[in-house]
Amino acid sequence: MMRTMKLLGTTTSPFVRRVRVVAAELGVEVQLVSTAGEAGAAELRAVSPIGKIPVAELDGQWLYDSRVIIDWLTTTRGWGRLAPPRNRWTDANLLNAIDAALESTLQLFYLRRDSPDTAALPFAQRQRERATTIFAWLGKAVDEGQLRAAAPGLPELALLCALDWIAFREAFDTAALDARFAPIRAALERWPSVLATRPQG
Ligand SMILES: N[C@@H](CCC(=O)N[C@@H](CS)C(=O)NCC(=O)O)C(=O)O
Structure with a gap:
């Protein structure tokens, strides 16, 4: 099972932060590639037509959107310390x-x-x-x-x-x-x- 997730984003974005916390809580290591730098920004443009962060590479597939990335993480690894959805x-x-x-x-x-x-x-x-x-x-x-x-x-x-x-x-x-x-x-x-x-x- 995947242990490291490549994540394109910044250290300021609230959407990226959510993903980083969920990943950490589920024991998935994050390789954060900063889109504040030119190389990260170019990679973002290359992999996502939306151009918003976060974008993550999971098992060889690029996923856009924090909700989808978190969905993937919790579907494959459970909720860890986070309370699962009550309703x-x-x-x-x-x-x-x-x-x-x-x-x-x-x-x-x-x-x-x-x-x-x-x-x-x-x-x-x-x-x-x-x-x-x-x-x-x-x-x-x-x-x-x-x-x-x-x-x-x-x-x-x-x-x-x-x-x-x-x-x-x-x-x-x-x-x-x-x-x-x-x-x-x-x-x-x-x-x-x-x-x-x-x-x-
Ligand atoms: N629905 C997206 C929203 C992501 C989003 O809006 N990210 C902001 C940064 S916090 C962004 O990339 N904005 C760039 C833009 O709007 O051009 C998600 O949940 O991932």
Whole structure:
């Protein structure tokens, strides 16, 4: 069985971090090829028409998208220390919400990086509104026990990676909800794989 996975990505991406943590928890070694460098960027262009990270090579096949890579890892190796999905459909909704919040905040970050004077654009406003709505909904999911500090699984890990990236890039203000998410953060920060993959760059 495969022991090392080649992973194209960066040390800042929240999607790449998720994959790195899951791989570490399942005992799969990761050979991270940085797409911040020219060689990694060229390889990404060569293997993926989408051009987004992460992309992984698993048993000789290139897989795009963190969700698919994680699906492959957990299908072949189980969940390890991560709590397995409690309800597949609830988890899918949580992950889709977290991914949509990330997509909106990534757009805000890319927009600001390209042109600093764009914060008032209706497009930027819509992304902030979507992120606000989603984070409020995620706060409710904590209150209702769908997101749990007691047994963190993929949705909790995805949330932590999203929050850390947002803070790292100052892409959006989540302060109003940080206390709600603090127990999940504290639980996951006990994992060496989570600490070792904090965004840096
Ligand atoms: N659905 C994808 C999203 C990945 C994604 O958006 N990655 C960002 C970096 S964090 C990216 O590559 N963005 C480059 C771009 O949008 O051009 C996944 O889960 O892997």
